[in-house]
Amino acid sequence: MRAAILEHFGGPDNFIVGEVPRPVPGVDQILVKVAACGVCGHDLLNRAGHFPHSRLPLVPGHEIAGTVVDTGLSVKRFKAGDRVALIQRIPCGLCALCRSGRENICVSGPGFYGEEISGGYGDYVIASERNAVGVPDNIPLKIAAVLSCAIGTGFHALRRAMLGLGDSVLITGASGGVGIHTVKLAKLMGLKTIAVTSAEDKREKLVAAGADEIVISPGYQFHKQIREVTGGDGVDAVIEITGSPTFASSIRSVKAGGRVMLVGNVEPGNVPLNPAMAILKEISLIGSGHATLADLQKVVELVATNQIQPEIAATIPRDKVSDAHRLMEERKTSGRVVLIHEDT
Ligand SMILES: [Zn+2]
Ligand SMILES: [Zn+2]
The missing domain is CATH 3.90.180.10 (Medium-chain alcohol dehydrogenases, catalytic domain)
Structure with missing residues (x-):
């Protein structure tokens, strides 16, 4: 062949x-x-x-x-x-x-x-x-x-994130192949859906996909904006599709008791994690495959x-x-x- x-x-x-x-x-x-x-x-x-x-x-x-x-x-x-x-x-x-x-x-x-x-x-x-x-x-x-x-990966991660109607979810790498479909699935589930992407020209597609909030963050530092759009609390879960570049800000974006779903890592390598962040807020880090x-x-x-x-x-x-x-x-x-x- x-x-x-x-x-x-x-x-x-x-x-x-x-x-x-x-x-x-x-x-x-x-x-x-x-x-x-x-x-x-x-x-x-x-x-x-x-x-x-x-x-x-x-x-x-x-x-x-x-x-x-x-x-x-x-x-x-x-x-x-x-x-x-x-x-x-x-x-x-x-x-x-x-x-x-x-x-x-x-x-x-x-x-x-x-x-x-x-x-x-x-x-x-x-x-x-x-x-x-x-x-x-x-x-x-x-x-x-x-x-x-492209669709099943986000479906699997959202299922494993155990979110309920009206919960909030942050999706990094939201304009990519997995990200854009995860935004659509999150809306279908009735979640408050916050999309993080790297460039302004990607906003329109994310609006069309149904994102409630779109955060443009070329420098991968978005946690302050996430706290603003969630009334200071942070989100119930992060679907972390970008990986190492966004991880530090994702951890700071999740509310106490929330989940960070590790789905993608576009740049192979380690991430910085201060265990106290996860301990004091009882944040769950959950790997999610295909x-x-x-x-x-x-x-x-x-x-x-x-x-x-x-x-x-x-x-x-x-x-x-x-x-x-x-x-x-x-x-x-x-x-x-x-x-x-x-x-x-
Ligand atoms: Zn693939
Ligand atoms: Zn087997």
Whole structure:
């Protein structure tokens, strides 16, 4: 099959488009012809060589939608021709995490697309009944590609943040692919939604997404403004999507007893934390990874019934993957950049 292949870690021009072996599905797996694959901040870090599980040469891409073309003998829920979206990893289905509905953090299965297993920058991927959800005909596959990561990540974090109707939530990196959809989901949940973004020209999109308050903070120091717009208390929860640059201000933005959900980290590295801040205010720091299969199923329903409108910033042919990575690195986009495979 053809694929955008990374042979050396480095810059956006390191991809070459060429031939690699087509993956062969096991007895409990399906073969999916990829129609579209979202490009994620995670992909940029992977390309630069920040992930220990990635082995070169690799085919990146974990935001995958496509059509089933082959099924293993024991597969019951899918048949050739079915349209599917996938969560970012194939879990084992048997470990304690999988059995408690936390297959998103399973480390016993085949693994994560674009790291342990060949990803959606290739023409085909393997999947299983444990990571695939059927996509109804009213959702185009280029939209379906963004459901699990760009929408599902915020869905998962908001679910884990245990917020109630009328609670307040601060979302950092609010104009990015995950951020803009988290704003929309927060509004759908009836939360007072405060969006932090880096530049004035991103305000309009955040207003359209439904943010109640928009804080423009190019210098990542926003906690005083957050206290002002929350009557001095701070927010019930922060969905921290930017990571190390915004962390210090996020901690100061949350009210006593609140939660900081650690979702993204655009610049790998450590964050400053004075334990007293968390102790005296009993702030919970909660890591939140990617969507579970149940999360993705819900997101498909929300999009199919038009309760959440996905934001696609650009669609780019798969063979022009370097352009897509450059566009992402310039951080001038709102919403998701999606790679489209040739004949879709
Ligand atoms: Zn992603
Ligand atoms: Zn497992």
